[in-house]
Amino acid sequence: MTGPHVVVAGGGIGGLAVALTLHQIGVSCTVLEGARELAPLGVGINLQPNAVRELDDLGIGPDALDGIGIEAREWALVGRNGHDVYSEPRGRLAGYRWPQYAVHRGRLQLLLARTLQDRAGADAIRLGHRVTGYEKHDDGTVTATGTSADGTPWHEHGTLLIGADGIHSAVRAQMHPDQPPIHWGGTMMWRGTTQAAPVRTGSSFVGLGSARHRVVVYPISPTDPVTGLATVNWIAELRVDDTAWQRSGWFRQVGIEEFAHHFDGWTYDWLDVPDLLRRAEVVYENPMIDRDPVPTWQDGPVLLIGDAAHAMYPTGSNGASQAVMDARHLGAAILRHGVDPAALRAVDEQLCGPVSQLVLRNRGAGPFGLLDLVDERCGGEFDDIDDVVPEIERTAFMAAYKAAAGFAIEQLNAAGPTIAPGATVGVPVR
Numbered sequence: 001m002t003g004p005h006v007v008v009a010g011g012g013i014g015g016l017a018v019a020l021t022l023h024q025i026g027v028s029c030t031v032l033e034g035a036r037e038l039a040p041l042g043v044g045i046n047l048q049p050n051a052v053r054e055l056d057d058l059g060i061g062p063d064a065l066d067g068i069g070i071e072a073r074e075w076a077l078v079g080r081n082g083h084d085v086y087s088e089p090r091g092r093l094a095g096y097r098w099p100q101y102a103v104h105r106g107r108l109q110l111l112l113a114r115t116l117q118d119r120a121g122a123d124a125i126r127l128g129h130r131v132t133g134y135e136k137h138d139d140g141t142v143t144a145t146g147t148s149a150d151g152t153p154w155h156e157h158g159t160l161l162i163g164a165d166g167i168h169s170a171v172r173a174q175m176h177p178d179q180p181p182i183h184w185g186g187t188m189m190w191r192g193t194t195q196a197a198p199v200r201t202g203s204s205f206v207g208l209g210s211a212r213h214r215v216v217v218y219p220i221s222p223t224d225p226v227t228g229l230a231t232v233n234w235i236a237e238l239r240v241d242d243t244a245w246q247r248s249g250w251f252r253q254v255g256i257e258e259f260a261h262h263f264d265g266w267t268y269d270w271l272d273v274p275d276l277l278r279r280a281e282v283v284y285e286n287p288m289i290d291r292d293p294v295p296t297w298q299d300g301p302v303l304l305i306g307d308a309a310h311a312m313y314p315t316g317s318n319g320a321s322q323a324v325m326d327a328r329h330l331g332a333a334i335l336r337h338g339v340d341p342a343a344l345r346a347v348d349e350q351l352c353g354p355v356s357q358l359v360l361r362n363r364g365a366g367p368f369g370l371l372d373l374v375d376e377r378c379g380g381e382f383d384d385i386d387d388v389v390p391e392i393e394r395t396a397f398m399a400a401y402k403a404a405a406g407f408a409i410e411q412l413n414a415a416g417p418t419i420a421p422g423a424t425v426g427v428p429v430r
Contacts, residue, residue, distance in 0.1 A: 014306025034130025040106030044233025069103030
């Protein structure tokens with residue numbers, strides 16, 4: 001190793017955003033990914049305007065994002081009776097300088113991977129290399145360790161190690177060997193996509209039902225002008241008992257008949273939920289899980305980011321966005337402090353506390369907490385939502401969440417770039 005080199009454990013959205021940021025600021029890095037090949041796995045996610053801004057600053061702008069998703073126009077909560085609880089415009093329609101996007105998670109990962117390899121070379125991502133631990137050295141450097149599929153052990157030495165290896169992170173497990181097990185609050189999710197006509201604005205995120213029993217629906221592709229159909233991502237959620245999850249495991253493909261009956265009768269003039277579920281192309285079941293916050297994300301030359309640092313319930317639609325923000329704040333810290341543990345310490349001090357609180361806020365239903373209020377006050381049945389939760393209370397609730405998640409409109413629009421254009425390590429940051 002002739003110069004500073006960063007090892008990144010994990011080739012998901014967070015790890016790839018780190019690598020793209022490091023390449024942008026002139027720092028050598030290698031991404032170690034356990035999968036033998038990258039495939040467009042997963043379903044829909046949202047990229048909030050703060051993350052879209054950062055991707056744009058990385059040269060991944062609307063032309064690229066339009067190819068893997070659609071610009072979001074509305075976020076809405078609807079009661080089980082079909083009456084609106086809350087709605088608001090999103091992205092540029094709400095006044096942000098940057099859009100919000102609904103995208104296919106796997107296609108976003110492949111876009112980031114291809115972009116990195118185009119810029120840094122094919123060997124920037126090393127597949128079939130799952131990091132299982134690390135060794136710190138007296139000179140302050142670190143070595144990532146693992147075993148290949150054929151049983152051959154390997155070592156990758158670096159100045160720093162970034163643990164972006166997800167909710168089951170081996171890097172985190174070594175850093176915090178006494179951490180509690182993965183937390184599950186009792187909600188099961190069934191996720192799928194269906195070719196269907198999008199509802200409301202044609203690009204609306206809609207949460208329908210209650211905090212304990214709901215469906216989330218939003219398109220992740222433009223509407224076909226001939227068929228009138230789009231790829232509609234949906235998540236069906238139900239609070240269940242502990243034994244149901246233990247039988248189901250972590251993640252599995254399932255048949256519609258295993259859960260669709262929970263949503264019988266959810267038919268409205270604008271959405272037929274049973275039909276949407278029945279026509280799904282593929283359906284996956286997994287528990288809604290997160291991890292208890294840890295007191296620090298840093299261990300000397302090692303830093304956790306993304307789900308390895310702060311796996312959170314998807315109730316706020318900002319897990320992937322926060323991973324991108326982690327990567328960009330890391331890049332900014334390296335510009336200030338160099339490729340040094342001091343940069344990792346700066347990120348830890350800046351983000352660990354506030355984002356840990358966001359994890360707990362999402363565990364408490366996040367923005368879907370409005371549905372909790374409706375349930376508590378009227379059992380979910382109402383004619384006029386203003387009689388149950390006044391408009392001023394609903395607006396304040398959502399504003400508090402956006403501020404905590406880092407995408408309040410005024411603050412984001414007024415903020416300067418996280419990384420100044422052209423900034424590289426060794427060049428003073430202005």
